[in-house]
Amino acid sequence: MPFHTIRKNALHKFSELGFPTVRDETWKYTSIKQILKHNFRWSSQSTVISEINIKKFKFKNIDQNVLVFVNGNFNKELSQIDSVNNGIVITNLADAFHNYGDLVNKYLSSTAKYDSEAFTALNTAYVHDGAFIHIPDGKIIKNPIHLLYISDSGSDIFHFHPRNLIIAGKNSQCHIIESYNHTSDNKYLCNLVTELLVQENANVEHIKIQDESETAYHISSSYITQGKNSVYTSINIDLGGALVRNNINILLNGEYCECNLFGFNMAHNKQHIDNHTLIDHAVANCNSNESFKAIIDDKAKGVFNGKVLVRQDAQKTNAFQSNKTLLLTDHATMNSKPELEIFADDVKCSHGATIGQLDEEALFYLRTRGISKEMANSMLQFAFAEDILENIKIDSVRKKLNNLIHNKFIS
Numbered sequence: 096m097p098f099h100t101i102r103k104n105a106l107h108k109f110s111e112l113g114f115p116t117v118r119d120e121t122w123k124y125t126s127i128k129q130i131l132k133h134n135f136r137w138s139s140q141s142t143v144i145s146e147i148n149i150k151k152f153k154f155k156n157i158d159q160n161v162l163v164f165v166n167g168n169f170n171k172e173l174s175q176i177d178s179v180n181n182g183i184v185i186t187n188l189a190d191a192f193h194n195y196g197d198l199v200n201k202y203l204s205s206t207a208k209y210d211s212e213a214f215t216a217l218n219t220a221y222v223h224d225g226a227f228i229h230i231p232d233g234k235i236i237k238n239p240i241h242l243l244y245i246s247d248s249g250s251d252i253f254h255f256h257p258r259n260l261i262i263a264g265k266n267s268q269c270h271i272i273e274s275y276n277h278t279s280d281n282k283y284l285c286n287l288v289t290e291l292l293v294q295e296n297a298n299v300e301h302i303k304i305q306d307e308s309e310t311a312y313h314i315s316s317s318y319i320t321q322g323k324n325s326v327y328t329s330i331n332i333d334l335g336g337a338l339v340r341n342n343i344n345i346l347l348n349g350e351y352c353e354c355n356l357f358g359f360n361m362a363h364n365k366q367h368i369d370n371h372t373l374i375d376h377a378v379a380n381c382n383s384n385e386s387f388k389a390i391i392d393d394k395a396k397g398v399f400n401g402k403v404l405v406r407q408d409a410q411k412t413n414a415f416q417s418n419k420t421l422l423l424t425d426h427a428t429m430n431s432k433p434e435l436e437i438f439a440d441d442v443k444c445s446h447g448a449t450i451g452q453l454d455e456e457a458l459f460y461l462r463t464r465g466i467s468k469e470m471a472n473s474m475l476q477f478a479f480a481e482d483i484l485e486n487i488k489i490d491s492v493r494k495k496l497n498n499l500i501h502n503k504f505i506s
Contacts, residue, residue: 098192098200105209105219112213124398124430125340125369130312135254135284138166144247144278149173152243152276155491160185160240162226166247167255167285169224177238182231185240188258191227198229203260206318207290212342214314218256218288225258228271232264232294239270239489246285246307247278254284261290263297265322270300270489277308277335287315295322295349300330302487304496307335309366316342323349330487331370332496333360334503339368347374347381347409358387359483361503362395362427369398374416376409379439385416388483390476391427402434403444410439416446421453421479473504 114131115122144165153161162185163173169187176185184195191199209216226242242259263269275285285307293299307313313336321327333339345354360368374383389397399418420429433446453475461471480500487493 098203101204102220105216108209109213109216109220112211112216114213121371121400124396125338125367127338129338130284133252133282135252138168138253138255138283144170144173144245146173148278149243149245152245152274154241154272154489154495157239157241157272157489157491159238160236162187162240162242164224164242164244164257166253167224167244167257181234183234183236184227184229186227188225188227188260189223195227195229198262199227199260202262202290202292203258205290206292206320206346207288207316208318212316214286215288215316218258218286218316221256222258222288223256225260228261228269230263230267230269233266234264235268236270239272239492241272241274244273244275244285245278246276246283246311249279249281252282254286256286256288259287259289262292263294263299265295265297267294268298270302272302272304272489272492274304274306275313276306277311280308280310282310282312283308284312285314287313289315289317291317291319293319293321293325293327296324297322298326300328300488302330302332302489302492304332305335305339306499309335309364310337311335312337313339315340317344319345321345321347321349321352321354324351325349326353328355328486329357330483331358333358333368334499336368337366339366341370343370343372345372345374345383347376347383348378350378350380352381354381354383355486356383356385357483357486359389359480360397361390361392361500362397363392364395365393366395368396370400371398372401374403374414376403376405376412376414378408379410379412381409382413383415386483387418388480389420389429390423390479391420391429392423394424394426396428396430398430399448400432400434401446402436403446405435405437405439405442405444407438410441412439412442412444414442414444418448420450421476422450423452473501476504477501
């Protein structure tokens with residue numbers, strides 16, 4: 096179906112769905128009223144950002160495949176693409192429509208269903224640009240691909256709807272980094288959709304880092320489909336945003352898949368961070384491992400709703416899910432709802448959630464060793480987060496995140 100037809104269908108569907116409210120079960124703990132009260136404008140394409148301005152958002156030794164988007168618009172001058180050969184395509188979506196139209200039309204909206212998700216429908220109707228990556232069968236990209244999104248609102252209150260489409264062919268390997276950053280603290284809305292197809296025997300490590308302005312709104316919907324014998328590892332880090340909602344949908348659609356889904360978020364002041372995940376075991380002999388952690392401070396709020404669905408034909412499934420939260424004040428709030436929905440009988444599945452405060456005995460032990468109260472608190476919080484961060488295999492990314500998070504602990 097031509098994409099202009101899909102756009103029209105998505106807009107029509109959005110008009111039917113309307114924006115979600117707390118009466119919708121999946122939005123029970125997250126109200127978007129604060130988003131709807133603003134009169135957002137389209138993002139400006141004339142915003143000028145220099146190489147010096149974006150240097151702090153890059154990672155050491157990762158500069159060969161970097162796509163830079165400013166306010167959702169591709170900036171060719173600031174981008175660097177080296178791995179374009181042997182059929183590998185790394186470009187922006189707007190150009191891909193013209194140069195690789197058959198591929199784009201084949202896969203775009205093939206997994207991101209807009210029939211029931213209003214923000215996905217809105218993105219599909221108004222998508223302008225984003226990243227397009229196609230890795231042919233058997234190709235291995237050793238250098239990570241960095242999708243660098245920078246928001247510079249100036250005096251405008253704007254919105255943009257980036258769309259990332261990533262196809263990892265059979266027997267391929269790649270590392271994808273999505274990062275969302277800001278240069279100013281005004282309000283804006285980023286309504287993001289990422290579609291990722293991990294085909295047979297492919298191996299993909301996918302890191303998403305959200306460090307938006309703490310007055311901004313970030314709605315992210317990811318749709319991942321795995322083929323037979325594929326391995327997909329996702330690490331989601333959320334540090335910024337006034338209201339953040341992550342919808343992560345993973346379909347294990349071939350036997351012997353492995354899915355690893357990790358997440359960590361920090362919220363303070365009045366931030367609200369909501370993670371909704373779905374791991375759909377559609378076939379037999381697949382493994383999934385999910386672990387999300389959160390540190391909530393001040394009057395901030397967190398939400399975790401993680402669902403593991405095991406269908407009737409998905410025998411020999413191994414699925415494990417964990418959600419752990421530290422509340423640092425009596426006013427911090429966490430709503431946690433791990434779910435298992437199992438229709439097969441030969442499975443090993445478990446889930447659990449814990450919500451608590453820092454261990455007083457551990458704090459006392461550190462204080463008796465001459466460590467200040469503030470440093471002891473920081474050390475215990477960092478230890479809590481570390482087992483999520485250690486899943487990041489790219490050294491420069493892990494080290495930069497460690498420093499960024501450590502600085503937030505001691506600030």
